[in-house]
Amino acid sequence: MNKLNAEAAWNDCLEIIKDNISFQKFKSWFEPIKPIKLEGDTLTIQVPSQFWYEWLEEHYYNMLRSTIAKVLGKDGKLEYSVLVERSDRAEDNRSIRLPQQPMPPQKPQEMNTFTDYHPGKIENPFVIPGIRKTNIDSNLNSNYVFDRYIEGDCNRLARSAAMAIADNPGKNSFNPLFVYGGTGLGKTHLIQSIGNRVKHLYEDEMAVLYVSSESFTNEFVQAIRNNRASQFSSFYRNIDVLIIDDIQFFSGKEKTQEEFFHIFNALHQDGKQIILSSDRAPKDIPDIEERLISRFSWGLSADLQIPEYETRYAILERKAGDNGISLNPDIIEFIAYNFKSNVRDLEGAIIKLLATASLKHVDEIDLQMAKSVLKDMVKSSNSQISIEFIQNYVCDYFGIDTNKVREKTRKQEIVEARQIAMFLSKKYTKSSLKTIGLQFGGRDHSTVIHAISTVQERLSTSPKHKRMLKELEQKIDVATL
Numbered sequence: 001m002n003k004l005n006a007e008a009a010w011n012d013c014l015e016i017i018k019d020n021i022s023f024q025k026f027k028s029w030f031e032p033i034k035p036i037k038l039e040g041d042t043l044t045i046q047v048p049s050q051f052w053y054e055w056l057e058e059h060y061y062n063m064l065r066s067t068i069a070k071v072l073g074k075d076g077k078l079e080y081s082v083l084v085e086r087s088d089r090a091e092d093n094r095s096i097r098l099p100q101q102p103m104p105p106q107k108p109q110e111m112n113t114f115t116d117y118h119p120g121k122i123e124n125p126f127v128i129p130g131i132r133k134t135n136i137d138s139n140l141n142s143n144y145v146f147d148r149y150i151e152g153d154c155n156r157l158a159r160s161a162a163m164a165i166a167d168n169p170g171k172n173s174f175n176p177l178f179v180y181g182g183t184g185l186g187k188t189h190l191i192q193s194i195g196n197r198v199k200h201l202y203e204d205e206m207a208v209l210y211v212s213s214e215s216f217t218n219e220f221v222q223a224i225r226n227n228r229a230s231q232f233s234s235f236y237r238n239i240d241v242l243i244i245d246d247i248q249f250f251s252g253k254e255k256t257q258e259e260f261f262h263i264f265n266a267l268h269q270d271g272k273q274i275i276l277s278s279d280r281a282p283k284d285i286p287d288i289e290e291r292l293i294s295r296f297s298w299g300l301s302a303d304l305q306i307p308e309y310e311t312r313y314a315i316l317e318r319k320a321g322d323n324g325i326s327l328n329p330d331i332i333e334f335i336a337y338n339f340k341s342n343v344r345d346l347e348g349a350i351i352k353l354l355a356t357a358s359l360k361h362v363d364e365i366d367l368q369m370a371k372s373v374l375k376d377m378v379k380s381s382n383s384q385i386s387i388e389f390i391q392n393y394v395c396d397y398f399g400i401d402t403n404k405v406r407e408k409t410r411k412q413e414i415v416e417a418r419q420i421a422m423f424l425s426k427k428y429t430k431s432s433l434k435t436i437g438l439q440f441g442g443r444d445h446s447t448v449i450h451a452i453s454t455v456q457e458r459l460s461t462s463p464k465h466k467r468m469l470k471e472l473e474q475k476i477d478v479a480t481l
Contacts, residue, residue, distance in 0.1 A: 009043050010035035012071045013064075020063065022270045029056065036081050041072050046081040053080050058230060138199065139210045144192035150318060152311030155186065158302035162190055166197035169206065169241050169273035174300040176264075176274035180281050181304030184342030187277040190304070191243050194275055198241050206240035213249040217256045224255075233259065237266045243275040247296075252287040264295055274299075307343065309396045312336040315343060319350045325357070331370045337393065337475060338378045349374055387425045387439040390476070394421040397472055406441040419451035420469065426452055428476065 010033075018026050029052075036044040047053050056064065068076040146166075151159050161174050177194075179187050195208045223232035236242065242263075250257050267274055278285060281303070282296040307315065313336045320327045331353075339345040356373045357365050371378075388402075395402040398417040405418040418440060425436045426448070433445035440448075458465040 006035040006038040041075045042077040044079045138208045140195045144189045146193045150315045154305040154307045166194045170271045176299045178301040180278045184344030185304040208241040209239045210243040212245045236263045241273045247276045248278045330367045422451040423455040
């Protein structure tokens, strides 16, 4: 065969390669290669150095092997002509010929696969990385979708960013998206919703993978143990949307951090979407390399806060509906006021009510039953009503941060909330005026007396305030046992 045929064959290979790696990598590693000759089914290409040859074999072995098979047929082979000395005159260049390394022994069904490596429950990973993708199990829970994720002030920014990412993964300014917040606030639901929406919108066009940080670490350790670290890396670098949950567990794992650092860089450079979650902000994660912390901040960090009362109420309505039960608004209100810390506790309360009703063959759950069933889970009761408990209720009602009533501010809405909370603290607790004052930012007893008098005066002159106090007292009565 003549050189023209070798050029034509290599150009056909380049067209395939160009479609499957980034432009920068193509320019760096493949454009400098020159076709030398094509003899039978063997194409010889010239690379600039031994290092070049080793790099191609380590990082693009499967892609080159499959590309040659596609262009030259299943018996096609690739050989390298490696320059060992360079001079200004091309005819003085000396080279050595090296074949493409043989495929390691594998079972027939494992040819060109990473079947020894599947994070989580992944089946049939990339048969030929960068060329053809088979379906993989993305490890996504199909119940975690945006339609079932209740939006509130506590999560609006994170949810909006997540929606934008799902519609246009990798081609937005939120890369990576770093979602953080306490336990049970919906981080896993939100980040998996992105994956499910991408799969719905893009079907088989994009490979989506959700994996916990623990699984990632365990699989990496296993890959090292089995001398498959390069395949581990190649697999992850071919994911289009990578979602890693609880990234804080990379803390102290130096080798895992180093591997993820390189995977992160490769994905980000190739315009792939990275989504991470943690129980705290990037800067607050201990024992994480500074270079990783820096990259976590490249995109958007969005925190999930404890849901406010209205969001908790809406979540409970949705959870009850999902479980096929209809709850009286008083019961929903009782749960919403007593389970404030996270969404998981709200779900737990609904499940416990449902299970008890089923075991006792109860057709309709009433408030008394709800209080009885959930009494062990409820943190506050009549004997436990505290000043802080009342502060939380009043601030929830007014839609302000609880800390505001303890600060030295004269904003009218804060002053009013503080005075009402002091009034109710005197009514519902046995605390002294001095103790109440101390709980409101160290105020003295005379301030508490003035607050109580002001509220009592408004009750006698203002129907609005009378109605407001009645609503608050009813809520406290409903919320306690």
